[in-house]
Amino acid sequence: MATPTLDQFFASVADIVKSRDGVKLQDFLQIEPPLPDIYRQMTNELRQHYPSGPREGDLLRRCEGLVPKFKGSSWTAFSTFMKLYFTFLRDVNVDNLLETYDLLKTLVNQCVLALGDSQMGVIVLPTVLYLSKVLAKLAMGLDRRPELIAHLLRLDGRSNQDETAEKVTLVEKSANVVREAFIKCLTDRSGTPGIHGKPEGKRIGIYLMANLCLKLLFQCGKLRNAEQMFASISAQSPPLKYFPASQRVTYLYYLGRYLFANNLFYPAQIALQASYDQCHRQALSQKRAILTYLIPCNIILGRFPTLQLLQRPEAEGLGDKFIPICRLIARGDYIAFREHLAVGSTQTEWFARKGILLPLRTRCEILVWRSLARKVFIHGGFHGDSQGQSRGPPPFLYLSKLEIAIQWIQSQHTASAQQAYGFFAPRPELDAQAGNNRVGSQIVYKQLDWDFEGVNELDAQEALPGPSLIAKYADYLAPDGYFDAQGQWQANSAGNMVDGQPSADYKQFELDPYASRPDLEPEDGKPTLMMREIESILASLLTQGLMRGYLTHKNPRLAIPGARLRGALPTGFPNVWQTIYSRESEDDNVPGWVQPPVAAAIPSAGGGRVVNLSGARPVGVQ
Amino acid sequence: MSSTQPQDKAEPSQQPQQQQQKSSVLEEDDEFEDFPVEDWPQEETEQGATANGTDAHLWEESWDDDDAAEDFSKQLK
Numbered sequence: 001m002a003t004p005t006l007d008q009f010f011a012s013v014a015d016i017v018k019s020r021d022g023v024k025l026q027d028f029l030q031i032e033p034p035l036p037d038i039y040r041q042m043t044n045e046l047r048q049h050y051p052s053g054p055r056e057g058d059l060l061r062r063c064e065g066l067v068p069k070f071k072g073s074s075w076t077a078f079s080t081f082m083k084l085y086f087t088f089l090r091d092v093n094v095d096n097l098l099e100t101y102d103l104l105k106t107l108v109n110q111c112v113l114a115l116g117d118s119q120m121g122v123i124v125l126p127t128v129l130y131l132s133k134v135l136a137k138l139a140m141g142l143d144r145r146p147e148l149i150a151h152l153l154r155l156d157g158r159s160n161q162d163e164t165a166e167k168v169t170l171v172e173k174s175a176n177v178v179r180e181a182f183i184k185c186l187t188d189r190s191g192t193p194g195i196h197g198k199p200e201g202k203r204i205g206i207y208l209m210a211n212l213c214l215k216l217l218f219q220c221g222k223l224r225n226a227e228q229m230f231a232s233i234s235a236q237s238p239p240l241k242y243f244p245a246s247q248r249v250t251y252l253y254y255l256g257r258y259l260f261a262n263n264l265f266y267p268a269q270i271a272l273q274a275s276y277d278q279c280h281r282q283a284l285s286q287k288r289a290i291l292t293y294l295i296p297c298n299i300i301l302g303r304f305p306t307l308q309l310l311q312r313p314e315a316e317g318l319g320d321k322f323i324p325i326c327r328l329i330a331r332g333d334y335i336a337f338r339e340h341l342a343v344g345s346t347q348t349e350w351f352a353r354k355g356i357l358l359p360l361r362t363r364c365e366i367l368v369w370r371s372l373a374r375k376v377f378i379h380g381g382f383h384g385d386s387q388g389q390s391r392g393p394p395p396f397l398y399l400s401k402l403e404i405a406i407q408w409i410q411s412q413h414t415a416s417a418q419q420a421y422g423f424f425a426p427r428p429e430l431d432a433q434a435g436n437n438r439v440g441s442q443i444v445y446k447q448l449d450w451d452f453e454g455v456n457e458l459d460a461q462e463a464l465p466g467p468s469l470i471a472k473y474a475d476y477l478a479p480d481g482y483f484d485a486q487g488q489w490q491a492n493s494a495g496n497m498v499d500g501q502p503s504a505d506y507k508q509f510e511l512d513p514y515a516s517r518p519d520l521e522p523e524d525g526k527p528t529l530m531m532r533e534i535e536s537i538l539a540s541l542l543t544q545g546l547m548r549g550y551l552t553h554k555n556p557r558l559a560i561p562g563a564r565l566r567g568a569l570p571t572g573f574p575n576v577w578q579t580i581y582s583r584e585s586e587d588d589n590v591p592g593w594v595q596p597p598v599a600a601a602i603p604s605a606g607g608g609r610v611v612n613l614s615g616a617r618p619v620g621v622q
Numbered sequence: 623m624s625s626t627q628p629q630d631k632a633e634p635s636q637q638p639q640q641q642q643q644k645s646s647v648l649e650e651d652d653e654f655e656d657f658p659v660e661d662w663p664q665e666e667t668e669q670g671a672t673a674n675g676t677d678a679h680l681w682e683e684s685w686d687d688d689d690a691a692e693d694f695s696k697q698l699k
Contacts, residue, residue, distance in 0.1 A: 215654065244661035253654055277669035280662050287668065289654050303681040330687040353652070374686065577683040 230592035302576025332372030395568035
């Protein structure tokens with residue numbers, strides 16, 4: 001029997017390879033259903049003539065004929081790949097997605113090997129990209145349907161006994177395959193490589209592959225694996241600006257998110273803003289995705305989104321999410337701010353899912369404290385001599401006023417929690433009760449550790465000593481033995497209670513070597529616990545440059561010297577964004593973003609800038 | 623293998639249901655979609671659209687709340 005369709009296909013592929021037409025080759029090597037009729041005919045011919053088994057050798061020999069022989073070397077990886085392509089068509093059963101995934105992964109792996117050929121590899125670049133995209137789609141689809149891979153998870157997990165062993169998901173496995181292709185593209189030695197090069201040869205695929213790999217790494221939450229990719233790109237890629245806009249925008253989006261996730265908010269802001277600026281103006285979905293990270297990044301750096309931005313179509317709904325946070329930061333009510341971004345509430349689920357909840361919570365609270373300190377200064381501070389002539393004291397704020405304001409905020413929240421009733425009453429705002437803490441923070445509520453549970457709180461109904469009680473007073477409460485009423489020694493090996501009441505307060509019988517406890521009992525003139533904490537918060541604001549001035553520890557005050565020209569408020573509480581910007585913009589370099597080399601870099605006095613490449617390692621080295 | 627063992631069934635069949643519900647929420651717009659076109663000139667970008675307008679005011683640097691009336695102010699006197 002003849003194989004007319006297959007013969008024709010072979011002839012066409014041979015021509016395509018000869019003419020090195022990679023795009024056409026990819027167009028021929030379809031795998032995704034629904035496939036045109038001609039592929040079904042070809043599949044039938046394959047099943048009849050080249051069934052699984054010894055006849056596959058014949059198929060491979062036919063595939064070897066597809067590659068032109070030159071200088072004694074032949075592109076065997078491509079022959080093997082083509083054979084795998086045919087057996088894929090022959091065997092694939094798309095009803096079994098997991099099996100399809102395995103077949104496809106083998107196929108992509110082989111295609112990446114074919115890509116590695118220095119002369120011919122570039123021909124399969126579009127095919128590698130196409131197959132990788134299908135593989136990524138399949139892996140991410142399977143990831144969302146855990147019932148299909150449940151048995152795999154069980155096998156991998158070895159009945160969940162070894163929880164510490166890291167499980168490699170299908171998505172991560174796919175990312176690893178795509179990374180191999182990325183490395184092949186990046187390390188192409190033809191033409192001019194590196195920063196002085198242009199996207200040519202396999203290098204045109206650098207960002208296509210990187211973006212696909214990053215998409216998969218973000219999907220499976222393995223951001224750390226991206227670090228090596230960014231380092232390799234910094235070391236070996238041609239400048240990003242020479243690549244098409246879609247690749248630039250996508251890459252800068254992922255790079256920005258990566259930097260954001262690593263708390264490098266300033267470079268993240270540059271990358272995300274560039275991604276937004278270069279995005280096609282009609283690409284609303286992408287612009288919205290960029291804004292989802294660009295907005296919190298700016299908030300953390302002290303810049304809030306304007307209505308003009310939030311009213312754009314791509315920002316629809318984002319205002320409802322971010323404006324309340326901005327208002328709370330400006331308001332200075334730290335308890336309301338914490339409650340608003342409480343972990344686990346339904347309102348914050350969106351933030352948590354996007355991975356921006358914790359950065360916002362932890363990074364913006366200092367801005368809330370700045371607002372509070374600023375407001376208290378406005379209303380309760382000494383603003384200096386209004387004449388500006390006399391040599392009076394500089395503007396200052398007694399920190400006791402800040403303490404009063406904090407206590408007032410705490411009391412307001414306690415009251416509001418008490419007023420609420422019913423099933424949907426908000427849970428009591430625990431931070432509001434922190435001012436009653438006998439030890440530790442007066443601003444962050446912390447449940448007492450049971451190890452330090454008070455003796456008084458033991459349940460008297462159950463006449464059983466608690467473990468903390470026994471640990472301390474076992475020699476009295478449950479000794480090894482005792483003399484009974486007849487004067488006979490009774491052993492007490494079971495450790496039962498012999499004497500005393502577990503509910504009694506034994507603390508008063510303890511010897512206390514300390515005559516006084518200054519940390520517990522504030523004495524006259526000594527700062528309270530809360531004052532200590534206020535000092536440390538303000539010290540943090542001062543060291544970050546978010547406030548200017550100095551603290552006095554005795555008779556605690558914040559003093560704002562040098563305010564005569566600009567006034568106390570702008571001097572003591574400078575603009576947050578401008579402060580951060582002037583500090584960070586000294587280095588506008590964004591790691592992972594390759595810029596064109598500066599024309600004619602003449603070494604200036606001082607030797608010019610030193611580029612630190614200590615973090616850059618060769619590609620492929622983990 | 624274990625997938626055919628009936629005693630294993632109870633748990634795994636419940637888990638996927640829960641996770642499916644979760645994943646339907648997850649799919650909202652979490653992915654960065656591929657662009658339908660590969661390249662475009664600067665005029666078609668966000669920046670190009672507002673090029674004549676460096677007046678595009680996207681970020682507010684001055685947001686300090688200077689409202690005179692503050693509930694706690696009377697506490698400070």
